[in-house]
Amino acid sequence: MDCLKEVEGKRLHDRSVTPLPPPTKWIHEPIIVGAGPSGLAVAACLRQKGVPSLILERASCTAALWRTKTYDRLQLHLPKRFCELPLLPFPDHFPTYPSKEQFIAYLDDYASRFGLTPVFNQTVVCAEFDRSVQAWRVKAVGLKGHEEEYITKWLIVASGENAEEHVPVFEGSGEFEGRIIHTSSYKSGEAFKGRNVLVVGCGNSGMEVCLDLCNYDAKASIVVRESVHVLPKEMLGRSTFGLSMWLLKWLPISLVDQFLLLVSHLMLGDTAKYGLRRPKLGPLKLKNLTGKTPVLDVGTLPKIRRGDIKVYSGIKRLRCDGVEFVDGKVESFDAIILATGYRSNVPSWLKGTDMFGEDGYPSKPFPEGWKGKHGLYAVGFTKRGLLGASYDARKITEDIEKQWKASYNKHS
Template sequence: MENVVVLIIGVGPAGLATAACLSQLSFPYVIVERESCSVSLWRNHAYDRLKLHLAKEFWKNYSRMNVLVVGSGNSGMEIAYDLAAHGAYTSIIIRSPIHVMTKELIRLGMTLAPRLPLNLVDNLLVMEANLIFGDLLMHGIRRPKMGPMILKSETGRSVVIDVGTVGLIKKGIIKVQGSISKIMGDIVEFQCSNKISFDAILFAIGYKSTTNIWLKNGENMLNGNGLPIKEYLNHWKGGNGLYCAGLGRRGLAGIVADAKNSANDIKSVIDAMSS
């Protein structure tokens, strides 16, 4: 059995970022992947219109079918748009408050954030979004009390980048539904007591980490859902030489930060042992 100093599990974005950071420090590592390629999720399980959010799998013929999308993050909103664009009678569950922005507004916010207070940047972004989209409350879309940049910084929740979904909602092409009370076969009962029959229900409500299935003795770092126990900023380091990159749910920027922190800490620990 070969002895290695650093073992990276997974050749996804987080694994590749960590490998790159270790390479910059001229530190050796071994990286393993169960699939036959790197970034297999994006290469093999995403369709052509991928915006770094969507999983494949469901692109069957849903034309003229009554379809419900559960989840109003970027994935859910994009899936709803594509379903409606391909002729499905589409409804979407929007239960939690969300910030809807354009790519241009996000780019503006990222440009201004290092130079101005975040609350000032947020006020500007929300004002511009209201001018672009109008009052979305009447269409079932509520904005969070916390501004988009502060919300991302403090909770990790991302804004929804509109790809045309809001326009279809405002036209009534995509129907917004409230919270689900129960699902009985193809009948969905909502908390408002309405009951609607759907031909298909698509869930876009995130994922659960499978790390705990194969990682043993990692309880000091991960909770029962396979996510870090420690709060953000300190979440990436566990005991017994364990590190995690990307599990802080802070997107690509969070992956980069985790990879840099992990690589630097590994090098400092090994250097201290060698001195």
């Protein structure tokens, strides 16, 4: 690749140091770890400002999570105007809520338009700032175990909030004779027709998987362990999210939360009657403080009301043919689907920095979490979806562009 140059005794702008052993490669541009939407967004913004980058991606394609670990009926939960990446809107003919296939097509077009060519099958296993050369050493392993070491002045962490599946361990998991899968392996309810299926997790994915199971004549149940805000997907003829963003321009968040809860009660009724207790904090305030996203109902709640989907409390233990719940109820199930989300894997490979906490998220809250020390950046860890990633991408680009131009002028 033309952006890679052998170190052969080079430091950044300093040719008088001891040669580094191969296969170390000096990268004069920023390295981006991850070729999901966040990584593509920051790479495109940099390219638009004349700054090249090297994208390292552990999978064999861009947006691997969207391509390989999402269910068939998935659509964007927010209107497309809130999900577009910087510099390129969605096509006009796309619906308000694009499908998974349409979103992937948009990402492919995005990468093509900005000439983004990630290096695939490169799993970053370690990245650490080397004070002796004032740069980042990034070690990556290829498909056949071949290791490469890259050195760069700028490192952008774009591996995402959803890098690894979160798979809880229940007492008795080894006894359960049915199938247990994470939603990353779930495609549609067709494989579960006529089966008694328990979905663990009541976020947007869990609720939508339940609906999908019902549409394929499976007998679906859901575990709701914690309180959750369920809001209509649309209010007063507008998307709930879009309406919220508009109201926040004029009203404090507490009043907007009150409005959302009032309209939700009028449209959906008292969700607590169906086992869906609401948190004490309003949906927007809770999102800001914890990152917990309210559920935007796409048709699951009416099925819960009718009894088509049963709601259970937390799991106490698994049995050979079913589940014992914390309230003492015992039910039989053929399969369990874990809609338990994902987690960041940054702490497993990024070393020697206080930018990220043990949970794999930036220590500084939004909107300050995009920048660390010594040329370290983070994109897509705001818990604010693609809007947050776009914000990060623009801020990072502004910061690196200044350094890039200063460095170029200095050595031209």
